Amino acid sequence: xxxxxxFRRATVHDIAERAGVSPATIYNxxxxxxxxxxDVVKRLMLDTxxxxxxxxxGDRPFLERLELIVFDKEELSRQYDGxxxxxxxxxxxxxxxxxxxxxxxxTERMVTFFEEGRxxxxxxxxxxxxxxxxxLDILRKGILAHADLFAEPEKNAQLVxxxxxxxxxxxxxxxxxxx
Amino acid sequence: xxxxxxFRRATVHDIAERAGVSPATIYNxxxxxxxxxxDVVKRLMLDTxxxxxxxxxGDRPFLERLELIVFDKEELSRQYDGxxxxxxxxxxxxxxxxxxxxxxxxTERMVTFFEEGRxxxxxxxxxxxxxxxxxLDILRKGILAHADLFAEPEKNAQLVxxxxxxxxxxxxxxxxxxx
Amino acid sequence: xxxxxxFRRATVHDIAERAGVSPATIYNxxxxxxxxxxDVVKRLMLDTxxxxxxxxxGDRPFLERLELIVFDKEELSRQYDGxxxxxxxxxxxxxxxxxxxxxxxxTERMVTFFEEGRxxxxxxxxxxxxxxxxxLDILRKGILAHADLFAEPEKNAQLVxxxxxxxxxxxxxxxxxxx
Amino acid sequence: xxxxxxFRRATVHDIAERAGVSPATIYNxxxxxxxxxxDVVKRLMLDTxxxxxxxxxGDRPFLERLELIVFDKEELSRQYDGxxxxxxxxxxxxxxxxxxxxxxxxTERMVTFFEEGRxxxxxxxxxxxxxxxxxLDILRKGILAHADLFAEPEKNAQLVxxxxxxxxxxxxxxxxxxx
DNA sequence: AATGAATGAGGGTTCATTCAT
DNA sequence: GATGAATGAACCCTCATTCAT
Numbered sequence: 001x002x003x004x005x006x007f008r009r010a011t012v013h014d015i016a017e018r019a020g021v022s023p024a025t026i027y028n029x030x031x032x033x034x035x036x037x038x039d040v041v042k043r044l045m046l047d048t049x050x051x052x053x054x055x056x057x058g059d060r061p062f063l064e065r066l067e068l069i070v071f072d073k074e075e076l077s078r079q080y081d082g083x084x085x086x087x088x089x090x091x092x093x094x095x096x097x098x099x100x101x102x103x104x105x106x107t108e109r110m111v112t113f114f115e116e117g118r119x120x121x122x123x124x125x126x127x128x129x130x131x132x133x134x135x136l137d138i139l140r141k142g143i144l145a146h147a148d149l150f151a152e153p154e155k156n157a158q159l160v161x162x163x164x165x166x167x168x169x170x171x172x173x174x175x176x177x178x179x
Numbered sequence: 180x181x182x183x184x185x186f187r188r189a190t191v192h193d194i195a196e197r198a199g200v201s202p203a204t205i206y207n208x209x210x211x212x213x214x215x216x217x218d219v220v221k222r223l224m225l226d227t228x229x230x231x232x233x234x235x236x237g238d239r240p241f242l243e244r245l246e247l248i249v250f251d252k253e254e255l256s257r258q259y260d261g262x263x264x265x266x267x268x269x270x271x272x273x274x275x276x277x278x279x280x281x282x283x284x285x286t287e288r289m290v291t292f293f294e295e296g297r298x299x300x301x302x303x304x305x306x307x308x309x310x311x312x313x314x315l316d317i318l319r320k321g322i323l324a325h326a327d328l329f330a331e332p333e334k335n336a337q338l339v340x341x342x343x344x345x346x347x348x349x350x351x352x353x354x355x356x357x358x
Numbered sequence: 359x360x361x362x363x364x365f366r367r368a369t370v371h372d373i374a375e376r377a378g379v380s381p382a383t384i385y386n387x388x389x390x391x392x393x394x395x396x397d398v399v400k401r402l403m404l405d406t407x408x409x410x411x412x413x414x415x416g417d418r419p420f421l422e423r424l425e426l427i428v429f430d431k432e433e434l435s436r437q438y439d440g441x442x443x444x445x446x447x448x449x450x451x452x453x454x455x456x457x458x459x460x461x462x463x464x465t466e467r468m469v470t471f472f473e474e475g476r477x478x479x480x481x482x483x484x485x486x487x488x489x490x491x492x493x494l495d496i497l498r499k500g501i502l503a504h505a506d507l508f509a510e511p512e513k514n515a516q517l518v519x520x521x522x523x524x525x526x527x528x529x530x531x532x533x534x535x536x537x
Numbered sequence: 538x539x540x541x542x543x544f545r546r547a548t549v550h551d552i553a554e555r556a557g558v559s560p561a562t563i564y565n566x567x568x569x570x571x572x573x574x575x576d577v578v579k580r581l582m583l584d585t586x587x588x589x590x591x592x593x594x595g596d597r598p599f600l601e602r603l604e605l606i607v608f609d610k611e612e613l614s615r616q617y618d619g620x621x622x623x624x625x626x627x628x629x630x631x632x633x634x635x636x637x638x639x640x641x642x643x644t645e646r647m648v649t650f651f652e653e654g655r656x657x658x659x660x661x662x663x664x665x666x667x668x669x670x671x672x673l674d675i676l677r678k679g680i681l682a683h684a685d686l687f688a689e690p691e692k693n694a695q696l697v698x699x700x701x702x703x704x705x706x707x708x709x710x711x712x713x714x715x716x
Numbered sequence: 717a718a719t720g721a722a723t724g725a726g727g728g729t730t731c732a733t734t735c736a737t
Numbered sequence: 738g739a740t741g742a743a744t745g746a747a748c749c750c751t752c753a754t755t756c757a758t
Contacts, residue, residue, distance in 0.1 A: 142321030500679030
């Protein structure tokens with residue numbers, strides 16, 4: 001429901017109906033709508049973290065793993081309600097703490113991930129760790145806002161391939177400079 | 180107010196208070212809250228279009244103009260409420276039409292803009308027009324979601340410089356390959 | 359407008375628009391919406407009174423004049439907004455006074471009218487004046503509520519003829535007892 | 538409240554106050570003011586139908602039953618808000634259907650009722666079924682608009698008696714023509 | 717532990733009315 | 738004398754939340 005209408009417009013009544021319980025039950029379990037949202041966001045954050053962990057730890061080649069992170073189809077299908085996380089995170093200290101903790105963990109892991117890429121020649125060694133991570137996040141957020149592009153993958157296959165090239169080589173970089 | 184709390188949470192009462200008028204006056208002028216939002220979105224779209232036009236038509240070097248578009252500080256300071264435009268655009272046929280028209284116009288202009296860049300050697304000629312435009316938009320949207328980065332530019336100057344490099348040369352591209 | 363939507367739903371704004379003036383002008387002339395309604399009701403009452411006067415004073419045969427009063431087509435076409443007169447009359451002493459005055463006048467005239475009918479054998483002499491007048495008014499009000507019957511007169515001609523017979527002879531009275 | 542001020546002026550707030558609940562409760566039960574009105578109208582229609590059924594099926598003499606229908610004191614005391622039924626019926630298809638169904642049922646029953654009256658010599662056999670039913674309805678509606686007449690029955694007893702005579706024998710019909 | 721019923725606070729909207737110009 | 742612009746009071750309605758059962 002949060003995905004469909006946003007968490008602000010999802011009424012406790014509707015949520016309860018979908019869950020097959022009464023609104024009161026939600027309050028017995030979560031204390032308030034805010035509490036429910038907090039729990040959902042928590043699980044969302046933990047799931048996402050775990051998923052990226054698994055990708056980075058996986059056996060696939062580096063570029064493939066990188067692509068899985070940048071073009072995160074699952075996350076796209078989730079129609080990620082940025083409003084949700086942002087609204088909650090900005091007002092709830094508990095979530096903020098968790099977010100900071102996970103972000104720290106993720107950064108650390110990402111650093112070793114890109115260290116690997118650097119070693120393999122896939123990442124320019126002049127780039128600072130911070131810049132690379134930020135760039136990745138910018139790409140991910142921007143792509144999420146273009147979720148429609150990936151609705152019909154076969155139709156946009158060529159476009160997606162070019163975008164992959166773009167984030168690797170930029171607007172200007174030479175393509176033949178493969179490692 | 181739309182920037183601060185989002186247009187959904189901005190009550191007509193609060194809007195009127197800020198404007199120094201009574202809520203009824205808002206209705207006399209805009210008919211409904213939706214009407215007000217529609218007008219705001221319209222002006223926003225027209226202003227943005229005009230601004231980018233001016234940048235592209237300007238006298239600065241190509242790369243500088245490109246940077247002005249990618250790191251659009253004004254737009255960032257506007258704390259662009261994506262929710263707003265999206266919500267309105269998706270439900271209002273009049274806005275949809277305007278959006279489509281402006282998008283068509285913008286695309287056409289952008290194409291000649293990048294043609295210029297290509298001639299000057301700033302854009303890889305193998306990239307399709309569509310890919311370039313999409314990439315730009317992804318970057319812009321992603322950067323907007325990172326508006327905080329540009330709150331204290333002097334502090335993040337180095338980071339911003341690196342990001343500029345990233346969108347031009349990608350993660351991998353050689354930096355010495357200047358035209 | 360009062361006829362179309364009722365005077366309660368007719369807004370001063372709409373009334374002014376139809377009149378081609380601004381709402382303020384209405385207030386300059388009538389002081390308030392109530393004042394406007396009062397004036398309209400006054401004119402309505404005076405017009406109606408005058409019209410019935412003219413009918414009763416006319417040259418037609420008695421029964422024909424009676425029929426004109428009972429099946430008052432003009433009044434029907436006016437889609438008489440009973441709500442209006444009643445609401446105003448019940449709250450405005452000035453209108454009440456006028457109504458009482460006109461009613462007194464009308465009653466007096468009606469009495470002589472039915473005296474005429476009685477002399478001609480068209481009205482049972484046993485009936486009290488009050489009963490006859492009330493009966494007439496009941497019929498008129500009831501017929502007004504059945505305005506649709508007279509929308510297509512040719513279609514309901516036979517029905518109307520029978521109703522005429524009914525108010526003259528009742529459910530039971532013998533038809534052959536013509537004078 | 539609908540009787541007193543009409544359903545349009547009866548605010549949900551006032552209705553709730555009279556019911557000893559909060560306005561929100563009204564919405565939980567009826568969905569909207571329109572929903573409440575719809576339910577009231579439905580019950581009103583069903584009650585009225587049932588009542589007339591009971592009268593027609595009763596053991597009293599024909600004339601007495603007829604009088605009960607024409608001078609329906611309960612209905613009068615209800616100060617029947619014609620605006621209500623009409624407004625709702627004209628806009629709500631569900632009510633329209635119910636109204637049509639009940640009207641059909643009622644007409645059928647009324648026809649046999651008057652057949653009975655005809656057999657007993659109380660109704661002129663020359664009158665068409667439609668005319669009789671319409672006449673009855675005209676009388677009822679007209680009398681409802683004269684509800685005040687029956688506020689103090691003892692005071693107007695003589696008048697009511699004469700009116701009874703009038704709808705049976707008309708203005709002209711001979712009184713001695715009892716069956 | 718679950719719920720049905722109830723509610724207070726607040727949101728969007730309408731409209732008779734005023735007043736400086 | 739006419740008006741455009743503004744408004745306060747009120748109306749219908751929603752929703753997060755509570756509480757006795």
